[in-house]
Amino acid sequence: MVVTRDTIVRYATYAVVAIAIIAPLLSENLFLLNLVSLMLIFIIFSSAWNLLACSGQGSLGHAAFFGIGAYASTLIAVKAGLSPYITIFLGAAVAAGIGILLGLTCVRLKEWFLAMVTFGFAIIVQTLTVSVLAPVSGGWDGIASPRLVSPAIPGYQLIEYYSILVISIAAILFIRYVMKSRAGLAFSAIRENELEARAAGVDPVKYRLLAFALSAFIAGVAGALQIHHIGYITPEIFGVDLSFWPITYVILGGLGTIAGPVIGTVVLTIIWDGLRLAGLTFSRYIIIGVILILTIIFLPKGLVDLPNQLPKWKEALHKMRGKTKTAGSPE
């Protein structure tokens, strides 16, 4: 049997999923469990951002949908008394609805304009939350949010972790399905050349809106999950930081791929929390920024492209060495 890269990737995926399922049963480390839960949530979030970027729309304000999903889910759960397991999806549906509205204003915009509008949108939503909506949202102080699994149940952390794991796997499989489908093809066609896509019979408006709705929905799920996991929500959730994280994760992992957001999130979370344990504060961001810029310049397709790039780098290094040797040796 020939071992192709695809089979390696497939078995590696199975292995990772198996580890994610078994590991928490073996060790009772709550710190790690919490860390991995948040990491899974961010995998969902960055995958959602990635889906939108696949259609050529780079959002700088995805925290808006993350936060809308979170607030909507919390408020529905509190007012209607529903289980967070249901409200997560209701909240996400609200985020998707607002995503379509924002998408309608964005369909005709080019990259920079779209980036500006999405960035501004997050600020508008934050302003609304702390001003007009303050009576329900609690203003800057925020409100308590019901936990996904009530802390009264023994081992609730573990149940919560498995729920998040299942939802994140479902989200990734769903995104994979979308990206392999006709819609996914249409997204890439629009991203590469909108005019040609239109000539080939792809309706850019329809597919751009679809991308907005799906991406906002999944981001909303991620936001709701995070808030029900933490148990508290404040308007900080709409902040620039949360809008930029998914971008950083996806660029490092590989834009437009399914594995990219996952790899990027895992690698950066490890680096980030490793640096925190090492006692760095501001310098952590500097390191992340340097990593981001180096990735864009030297590894434009992200870490998933590393297996293809490494031989090239080796060759280049070899050539450089050869040159310096001939230049340096007089004989």
Added chain:
Amino acid sequence: MDLGILLQILFWGIYAGCIYILLATGLNLIFGVMKIVNFAHGEFLMIGAYITATVFLLTGLNPYAIILISMLALIGIGAVVERLCFRPILGTGKLNEIFLSIGLIYIIQNGVAVIWGDEWQSVQSPYEGITVPVGALNVPLDYIVIMVVTTAILCGLYLFLKRTKTGREMRATSQNRKGAMLVGINVERMDVLSFGIGCALAAAAGTLWVVSGQIFNPYMGSIPAVKAFAIIILGGLGSIPGAIAGGLLYGIAENSAAYFLGGVWKDAVSFILLIVVLVIRPTGLFGESGE
């Protein structure tokens, strides 16, 4: 509603507009020559603010004189950033510039936080408390000095672009990059120069920000930069007169909104305006179709 308050708002607006104009003009200059948009532009304003405050605390010079030091420093920093970060990715797609700017924002903001700490700071202007009667109302002397300084810088820029050989070369590059190359203009030199000058304009805005007594911290640059960006969208990408008109309108609109709707709305209103304009005209008010 009496006229005095309206005039007051107008003056605040023009004063705020001065800072936005400097930022937006710099962004436009860079966009014109390099066709890139640097979302980290506000971070240069912030560096300018810190340089001004530091030099002021060390030497006690008149802060308005420090504007020259901060502009010179930022020309250097801008040239380095252009050479190391933006030149390698020129022409690889617009999304890359946006992402690269995010990396720059992380590095610059937190680099400054490491050096100077992340608390809010402020500097007292030497003209604090001095007001000049203009018609019916008393205007702080600082506001007038800031308007004069901004006008002087813009006139200087205009003369540089119109009357010097380098300025003409820069305009040629901005009009047609390939054509400029053909007639022997070193376009990469123009890139470095325009980026440096753009950053210097941001530094001037930073100095004015500090001198007028506004507080600053390492994270304050993003919002003015994004507004400057909104201004150049309104005024048309690459158009410097558009940036000036847009900056003034924006400053006035924002301060009216803050007065009539409350301070929370100051930032949001400008974006609502931006979104409304873009819905009606996807390429901006005075923007040309296409790019």
